[in-house]
Amino acid sequence: xxxxxxxxxxxxxxxxxxxxxxxxxxxxxxxxxxxxxxxxxxxxxxxxxxxxxxxxxxxxxxxxxxxxxxxxxxxxxxxxxxxxxxxxxxxxxxxxxxxxxxxxxxxxxxxxxxxxxxxxxxxxxxxxxxxxxxxxxxxxxxxxxxxxxxxxxxxxxxxxxxxxxxxxxxxxxxxxxxxxxxxxxxxxxxxxxxxxxxxxxxxxxxxxxxxxxxxxxxxxxxxxxxxxxxxxxxxxxxxxxxxxxxxxxxxxxxxxxxxxxxxxxxxxxxxxxxxxxxxxxxxxxxxxxxxxxxxxxxxxxxxxxxxxxxxxxxxxxxxxxxxxxxxxxxxxxxxxxxxxxxxxxxxxxxxxxxxxxxxxxxxxxxxxxxxxxxxxxxxxxxxxxxxxxxxxxxxxxxxxxxxxxxxxxxxxxxxxxxxxxxxxxxxxxxxxxxxxxxxxxxxxxxxxxxxxxxxxxxxxxxxxxxxxxxxxxxxxxxxxxxxxxxxxxxxxxxxxxxxxxxxxxxxxxxxxxxxxxxx
Numbered sequence: 001x002x003x004x005x006x007x008x009x010x011x012x013x014x015x016x017x018x019x020x021x022x023x024x025x026x027x028x029x030x031x032x033x034x035x036x037x038x039x040x041x042x043x044x045x046x047x048x049x050x051x052x053x054x055x056x057x058x059x060x061x062x063x064x065x066x067x068x069x070x071x072x073x074x075x076x077x078x079x080x081x082x083x084x085x086x087x088x089x090x091x092x093x094x095x096x097x098x099x100x101x102x103x104x105x106x107x108x109x110x111x112x113x114x115x116x117x118x119x120x121x122x123x124x125x126x127x128x129x130x131x132x133x134x135x136x137x138x139x140x141x142x143x144x145x146x147x148x149x150x151x152x153x154x155x156x157x158x159x160x161x162x163x164x165x166x167x168x169x170x171x172x173x174x175x176x177x178x179x180x181x182x183x184x185x186x187x188x189x190x191x192x193x194x195x196x197x198x199x200x201x202x203x204x205x206x207x208x209x210x211x212x213x214x215x216x217x218x219x220x221x222x223x224x225x226x227x228x229x230x231x232x233x234x235x236x237x238x239x240x241x242x243x244x245x246x247x248x249x250x251x252x253x254x255x256x257x258x259x260x261x262x263x264x265x266x267x268x269x270x271x272x273x274x275x276x277x278x279x280x281x282x283x284x285x286x287x288x289x290x291x292x293x294x295x296x297x298x299x300x301x302x303x304x305x306x307x308x309x310x311x312x313x314x315x316x317x318x319x320x321x322x323x324x325x326x327x328x329x330x331x332x333x334x335x336x337x338x339x340x341x342x343x344x345x346x347x348x349x350x351x352x353x354x355x356x357x358x359x360x361x362x363x364x365x366x367x368x369x370x371x372x373x374x375x376x377x378x379x380x381x382x383x384x385x386x387x388x389x390x391x392x393x394x395x396x397x398x399x400x401x402x403x404x405x406x407x408x409x410x411x412x413x414x415x416x417x418x419x420x421x422x423x424x425x426x427x428x429x430x431x432x433x434x435x436x437x438x439x440x441x442x443x444x445x446x447x448x449x450x451x452x453x454x455x456x457x458x459x460x461x462x463x464x465x466x467x468x469x470x471x472x473x474x475x476x477x478x479x480x481x482x483x484x485x486x487x488x489x490x491x492x493x494x495x496x497x498x499x500x501x502x503x504x505x506x507x508x509x510x511x512x513x514x515x516x517x518x519x
Contacts, residue, residue: 064170064198064233087518090500092284095230095256097165097195103139106131110147127151128168128186138164144177144199146170153186156217160193162228169232170198176235178202185209189217190225197232201239201246205267210274211239216251220277220332226252234260242267245274246292250299251332255281264290275301276324277332288313294357298322298365298388299330302345308502308515309352317354320347321366321388321400335395342367342398343388349374351501351515353480359384359422363403363436372406373498373507375480375515381422382410382443382454387430401432405459406439407492409470409514411480414445414452421457433458440493442470442513465491465513473519481516488513 106119114130117123125131129151131142138161160166170177179186181204188194191214204211212234216225229252236246246265249255255278262272268291273283277300286309288294293315297304299322311317321344324330335341343365351373354360359381361371365388376382383405389397423431436459443466445452452467471486473479481503482489490510492498498507501517508517 064172064174064176087505090504090506096228097230100165102141102167103164106134106140106142108142109145110149128153136166138166141167143171144169146174146177148178148180150180156189158188158191158194162193165193165195167195167197169196176200179204181205186212188214191229193228195230195232200235202237204239205241208244209241210245210248211236213248214252220251220334223253228254230256231260232258236262236265238264240266240270243269245271247273248276249278250276252278253280257283257286259285261287265292268292271296275304276330277301279303284308294318296322297347298343299324299327300332301347304347306349307351311352311357312355314356315358316362317357317360318349318352319362319364320344320349320369321364323364324389327389337394340396340398344369350497353502353515362386363400364388365397365400366403367398368402370404371408373515374408376408376410377480379412380416380418382412382420384422385431385433385436386424386427390426390430399430399432401435403436405441407511407513408441409488410441410443411470412445414448420455423457437462439463440513442488444468444470481519482512484519
């Protein structure tokens with residue numbers, strides 16, 4: 001379990017990163033999860049002989065995503081007059097199922113009955129477990145029809161293939177099916193080539209479990225145990241137990257979390273998404289609301305990108321690393337005594353919007369991690385540098401080191417910032433802030449511009465803009481795109497990881513500072 005705390009001389013050579021385009025156009029409005037008040041989108045339930053697969057609608061609707069292979073969308077240029085040079089759309093690369101099609105369907109409905117023969121459209125099963133009992137062979141799509149489900153589903157060894165994944169999710173044209181507690185959750189162990197899509201989770205408080213857990217079945221030294229997993233268009237409201245995440249991935253490699261929404265996870269005290277020893281992941285265009293923290297990656301997690309997410313919450317926006325209390329049981333691979341164990345490595349937060357966070361980005365025991373092109377509004381701390389797990393019992397853990405804070409736009413109120421760079425009590429002993437670099441950021445204290453210069457606690461800073469109003473398009477309307485005369489326009493440092501912004505547009509050369517490439 002992961003618990004949050006209360007709360008070199010030259011620039012580092014660039015590390016290899018996953019180049020991840022942004023995803024289809026979205027608005028920043030919350031997605032309602034009340035099926036009773038939701039209207040179904042146009043279209044009909046797909047025919048069982050359809051040769052298309054489910055991908056996101058990307059429009060904030062409460063109905064299941066369309067079964068279509070079209071992933072293109074119109075370019076969003078933002079408010080006001082278009083720029084002289086139009087923005088270039090950077091569509092998100094789809095995950096592995098985009099060009100695949102189901103070969104077999106199993107239907108599930110709240111009024112169904114689990115039996116050895118259930119699964120036809122006129123004889124649906126009652127639960128995901130009931131459908132799984134029919135055999136989830138490669139190419140199978142489990143279709144949950146709208147309504148509320150109160151079953152407890154634990155599935156293991158669900159194995160699709162690269163050519164024939166397995167899908168579990170809602171039905172196009174229907175309201176999202178709701179999985180509701182109090183003792184309700186979905187756990188998937190040892191799964192491969194699986195897509196979980198178009199589901200809503202509500203009030204699923206349990207003893208110590210998250211609302212949704214995907215794990216390796218405790219095969220912590222087997223990187224193949226759970227691999228190739230996509231979570232698409234999921235909605236979580238007041239789900240997960242106290243201090244627990246809505247979504248917990250433990251020992252999952254090569255994964256995607258797209259277009260989902262998280263509100264008051266862990267009864268407002270947990271994470272929206274918690275990654276435990278998980279690697280090579282892309283978390284893109286998700287929204288986080290309410291009391292919880294946003295995203296975290298620790299216990300051996302590596303090569304994960306948090307890109308183009310909206311985080312409106314009073315906790316930590318993105319925790320790059322963290323503290324793993326039970327590191328003997330949770331680290332993937334297991335901790336060793338003859339080497340330095342690393343909480344997290346190469347975790348990247350790029351082109352996100354962080355609003356009203358206690359700490360928008362926390363480097364906690366994270367090595368070679370990056371926060372770049374984020375727009376940060378009214379933080380209590382500008383960012384954090386903290387330790388991960390502390391050496392004990394002959395086990396060593398790496399210090400937070402070699403981090404980069406680049407091209408971020410930080411608009412804050414000096415009167416409410418209690419400490420510029422948040423550092424927990426042991427951070428002075430288990431961090432190396434002198435190896436961090438802050439480059440080409442814009443710092444602006446709206447209530448006292450003369451005091452905009454941050455105290456970065458030993459972090460090197462190069463080429464930043466200090467004390468200049470970033471001039472948002474419409475601050476009152478909470479439109480944090482840049483006005484035509486903003487000093488942040490084309491003032492950033494150009495580097496390959498910039499690529500796409502929060503509006504799915506490509507960054508220019510030189511790029512804007514912040515999460516928006518245009519206008």
